[in-house]
Amino acid sequence: MDVSTLGRADSWEGVRAVVAGFGTSGAAAADNLLHLGASVHAVAESANPRILERAELLEVLGARIDIHEGATAALPAEADLLVVSPGFRPDAPLIVGARERGIPVWGEVELAWRLRDPANPAPWLCVTGTNGKTTTVQMLDSILRAAGLRSVAAGNVGLPLTEAVMDPEPYDVIAVELSSFQLHYTDTMAAESAAVLNVAEDHLDWYAGPTGMDDYARDKGRIYQGVERACVYNVADPATERLVRDAEVVEGARAIGFTLGTPGVGMLGVVDDILVDRAFIEQRSTSAAELGTLDDLASTAPHFVANALAAAALARAHGVSQAAVREGLRSFRPDGHRIAVVAEHDGRTWVDDSKATNPHAAASSLAAFEPVVWVAGGLAKGAAFDDLVRAVGPRLRAAVLIGRDRRVIADALSRHAPDVPVIEVATPETGAVGELDLMRRVVAAAAEAAQPGDTVLLAPGCASMDQFTDYAARGDAFAAAVREHTDHATG
Known part of the structure; x- marks a missing residue:
């Protein structure tokens, strides 16, 4: 059966859909395909309690379930369409x-795009980048809501996109976070406006x-x-501008840069x-419009300010007022684990x-502080740390390293910042030592x-x-662990 033209208003009866993976997005895809009348065969290659719970629910709804625990899943014999979760490599x-x-x-994401309501197809304002996607999309959603629009953050953050587009009460606009994995499996999706925040080494285990x-x-x-209106790029990251130049967009779409310096036209x-x-x-050749101040933001860290500018650019491309941009940025507070001050003591x-899970994100964070005792390490995902250490080495008081790939960071420090003391907190991996016990050792070393x-x-x-x-x-x-340490020191 040819499914290439099927959309929200078409009959999906007789379509044999295979859904690979039923995490949050996969389960949403399977659920909505069943709702449309397709038969669904959902497969997964691993299971945990949440996956098993979703599997049970999907089975009740009429899906066929196959979990290949620890084994490679093969495509079922009968299939007209494969909807794949981002974790599956090409x-x-x-x-x-x-x-x-x-x-x-x-x-x-592609399925959701095709399932938009033809009578009320809410425009998508899309964001990707190695770092800052979630913060930018949440800022954008805050701005859109401040403008009185019915908005939602969806995609790689918040609501699965299939749920957003199938909502009985249509949204005015959707703020969409997209990972490179999700974008890899898109075909017809076309955002009203889109931003690439930055491009740096990450996921090189997936992109081998x-x-x-x-x-x-x-x-x-x-x-x-x-893209219909605006391709937003980072002036400080030439790779993002090159991607704009290479893109095929709707005639009239504009390239809009954001910069931490004085902006050009x-x-x-x-x-x-x-x-x-x-x-x-209108007077952009001779003047500029105020959108807010640094004091309006929850943080003045450079990467946070850049995220705010990107969110503002997407909102302004959609027609949002200056006042709504300022109010949305002023009311926004980032999620936990994003440059969050835990304690100030002694x-x-x-x-x-x-949430700084790659070298580029860590470098952005380190650039906001000085001097720093840096706690780092874990799974490097194939990334190197030489450029990061060269850039931030003079800021470092010491480094406390953990995790499987801590030696990758230690070796980079040895090559490019040999005077920085390195403390390795070596422990067995998951299950052998408690998460809090490990961090108690890390905090004690950092405090010293x-x-x-x-x-x-x-x-x-x-x-x-x-x-x-x-x-x-x-x-x-x-x-x-920090609170334990500071409370004990105070007591």
């Missing part, structure tokens, strides 16, 4: 089999081989394809601690940025290295799953 046998048989392969970094950037660039930037717009006003500041005026910064530059459930659990354990 060389997975399931996907290779679908390509060989001429079966369409969509991600949940000599062309891995180019493939990663190319997938990021897919977000610009078909067609850009947003900062002048005397004021966020300004020289892109969306002249030392303890900061949790556990820190001096008055220092910041102890958890910005791991690595994923967490070797020793923690996820980045949030890592940040929670750090915060709990």
Whole structure:
């Protein structure tokens, strides 16, 4: 059966859909395909209590379930469509089999785009980048709501996109976070406006081989394809502008830059601690419109300010007023584990940025503080740390390293910042030692290295799953250990 033209208003009866993976997005895709009348065969290659709970629910709704615990899933014999979760690499046998048989392969994002209500197709304002996606999308959602619009943050954060587009009460606009994995499996999606915040090394375990970094950037660039109004790029990251230049967009779409410096015409930037717009006003050749001040933001860390400018650019492209931009930014507070001050004690500041899960994110975080006792390490995902250490080495008082790939960071420090003391907290991996016990040892080591005026910064530059459930659990354990330490010191 040809499913290439099917949408929200069409009959899906008789469509044999295979859904690979039923995490949050996969379960939403399966649920909505069943609602539309398709038959669904959901497969997974691992299970945990949450997956098993979703599997039971999907089975009750009428899906066929196959869980290949610890084994590779193959494409079922009967399939008209494969909807694949972002965790499946393009060389997975399931996907290779679908390509060989001429079966369409969509991600949940592509499925959602095709299922928009033709009578009320809410525009998508899309954001990707190596770092800052979630913060930017949540800022954007805050701005849109301040403008009185019915908005939602969806995609890689918040609501699955299929749930957002199938909501009986249509949204006015959707703020969409997209990972490179999700973009890899898009085809027809076309945002009203889109932003690439930055492009740096990450996920090189997924994008393997000599062309891995180019493939990663190319997938990021897919977000610009078909853009109608604005392609927002980072003036400080030339790779993002190159992606704009390479994109095929709707005639009349504009390239809009954002910068932490004084903006040129067609850009947003900062002048005397004021966020300004020289892109969306009639007098942009000679003047700028005020969008707020640095004091309106929850943090003045450079990467946080850049995120605010990108969110403002997307909102302004949608027609949002200057006043709504300021109110949305002023009311926004970032999620936990994003440059969150845990404690200030005895002249030392303890900061949790556990969500800095790659070197680029860690570098952005480290650039906001000085001097720093840096807590880092975990799963490096194939990334190198030489550029980071070269850039931030002079800021470091000491480094406390944990995790499976801590030696990658230690070796980079040895090469480029040999005078920085390195303390390795070596422990067995998951299950052998408690998360809080590990962080107690880390905090004790950091406290001994820190001096008055220092910041102890958890910005791991690595994923967490070797020793923690996820980045949030890592940040929670750090915060709990810090509070124990400072309470004990006070008592």
